[in-house]
Amino acid sequence: MAKTVTARALDRGGLSDEQLVAMLWNMLLQRQLDNRGFQLNRQGKIPFALGSEGHEAVQAGAAMAFVRGSDILAPYYRDLGLVLGAGITPLDLLTNMFAREADLSGGRQFPNHYTARDRGVLSISSIIAAHCPHAAGVAYALNYQGESGRAVLCSTGEGATSEGEWHEAINFSAIHKLPIVFLVQNNGWAISTPQSKQMAIVDVADKAAGYGLPGLICDGTDPIATYRAMKVAMDRARSGGGPTLVEAKCYRFLAHSTDDDDRTYRDREELARQRADDPVPKYERVLRESGLIDDESLAKMKADILKLANDATDDAEVLPYPSVDDMTTHVYAGAAYEPWLE
Numbered sequence: 001m002a003k004t005v006t007a008r009a010l011d012r013g014g015l016s017d018e019q020l021v022a023m024l025w026n027m028l029l030q031r032q033l034d035n036r037g038f039q040l041n042r043q044g045k046i047p048f049a050l051g052s053e054g055h056e057a058v059q060a061g062a063a064m065a066f067v068r069g070s071d072i073l074a075p076y077y078r079d080l081g082l083v084l085g086a087g088i089t090p091l092d093l094l095t096n097m098f099a100r101e102a103d104l105s106g107g108r109q110f111p112n113h114y115t116a117r118d119r120g121v122l123s124i125s126s127i128i129a130a131h132c133p134h135a136a137g138v139a140y141a142l143n144y145q146g147e148s149g150r151a152v153l154c155s156t157g158e159g160a161t162s163e164g165e166w167h168e169a170i171n172f173s174a175i176h177k178l179p180i181v182f183l184v185q186n187n188g189w190a191i192s193t194p195q196s197k198q199m200a201i202v203d204v205a206d207k208a209a210g211y212g213l214p215g216l217i218c219d220g221t222d223p224i225a226t227y228r229a230m231k232v233a234m235d236r237a238r239s240g241g242g243p244t245l246v247e248a249k250c251y252r253f254l255a256h257s258t259d260d261d262d263r264t265y266r267d268r269e270e271l272a273r274q275r276a277d278d279p280v281p282k283y284e285r286v287l288r289e290s291g292l293i294d295d296e297s298l299a300k301m302k303a304d305i306l307k308l309a310n311d312a313t314d315d316a317e318v319l320p321y322p323s324v325d326d327m328t329t330h331v332y333a334g335a336a337y338e339p340w341l342e
Contacts, residue, residue, distance in 0.1 A: 010290040013228040015064065017292055023064055023223045024287055027056035027280050028302060030081040032309045033090060034254070037097055037111070041258040045317070046097045050112040051254035052080045057279035058185050058248040059085070061218075061226025065234045066153055072120040074135035074154040076128075077112045078185070078252075082155060087119040090308055094316035106329070107322035129160040132169035132182075139178035139243075151237035152180040153230075158247075159190025161207060162198050170245065174211040177242035181233040184245065185220060187252035192265040208245040220248030221279040224286075250279070 012020060030052055037049030052059065055078060063085020066073060073079075073086050080093070088104075095103040097111045104116050105123070115123040122138070125131045135154035142150055160166050161184060173180050184204045188195055201207070208215025214236075218229035226248050233244035251274045255262040287293045293301075 010286065010292075011224065013224045013231075015224065015227065019064060020224070020287065020290075020292055023060040023227075024283055024293070025301060025305070026060040026063060026081050026084055027223065027283060029084060029090070029305050029308070030056045030059065031280055032305050033080060033093060036094075036309050036313060038254070038258060040097060040313070046099075046111055048111050049097070049258045050077050051252075051257070052078045054187060054251045054253040054274075054279065055185055055220070056081055057223040057283060058183075058220040058226050058250050061223035061228075062153065062155070062183055062230045062248075064223070064227045065230035067150075067234075068119070070120075070150050071234070071238075072122065072135075072138055072150070072152045074122045074131050074138070074152060075114055075124060076131065076156050076160070077110075077124060077126070078157065079114070079155050080112070082153075083114045083116075083121055086116070086121050088114055088116050088121060090312035091315055092116070094312040095319060098316045098319070099321065100316055100319040101322040102316075102319050103322075106326070108327075108330070127165075129156060129163035129165040129169075132156065132160070132163075132166045133172075135180060136169040136173045136178060139173060139180040139237075140176060142179055143176065148240065149238050150179060151234050152178075153183060153234065154180060155183045155185065157190060158184055158186040158188075158195055158204050159193065159198060160184075161204055162190070170211050170213075170243065173243040174213045177240070179237040179240070180243045181230065181237050182243060182245045183230065184247045185250055186247055187250050189252055189256070189262075189266070191256045191260065192262070203247060205245055205247040211245075213243050213245060215245045215247065217247045217249065220250030221277050221282060223279070223283060251277070253278070 034051045034053050040046045041049045059081025063082050066085055068087055075082050092104055099107045101107050113124040115121055132154055135152050139152040170182055186204055190198055203217055205215030205217045216229045219225040229246050233246050236244055
């Protein structure tokens, strides 16, 4: 006789069944594309890759609070799930990794540096926290133009909060009551520097009080908890309430990048302990226990995502590289300026 399984009650944060499942799709797609970047680098096909493994729940939850076509995203290099949520496609990401002409930046940008003006995604700056003043400027422009109901989401890691640009941006935003949310994905490591060597406080959110704005902390291994905090902050920004600092506690499972060897600064026992709280299988269990997915639907979802990643990889790899004829476009003022010939 078949056993009857009672679905566990779920505190869904106001999200529908479809939205809850969509967050899992985002998380699984993040992980698949993360792995693909590292695989392609090890195969010698791309020069560099950055991973967001461990950040999946933060970004799926934050992306669900982002309104496509209205809000504006100022991402950092570990924001794979956020840009997917904003409308950047796997093919967009793979053409960027392969530096092909069809890339949204024309094949001229660093891997994992996303941009899509038509989807409200600002270009990434490789300099840590340099995009924060840009984000504050966009939020200021929204106010200056009298636009309402829109917000800017500026995302960083906790290491960026030690940079002057972050302080300048959040201070300016607080003074002018700008429609912006500063999301800090605190994964405990700024490359090889632990948080304890970055600041003398446990919670980055405590910094908010120094600027006269609210600071929220959420469990970054739980997409529903992250969504709940981000929705409060984004709604506050859209309604004229001003900026909020949201700290999402998570953990970075991979090395900082494919050029980094984290064995030199992080012991394997710590990593194994943190893996026990991996947000992807953790959220899979939540949806299983609540009756929103079963083994068959989950297996199909993973197969569909693998095919999506494989197709994007195959399609991007055969595309042409950019031409040398436009190598200086958007770099120097004036198309004919060629300083190396002078």
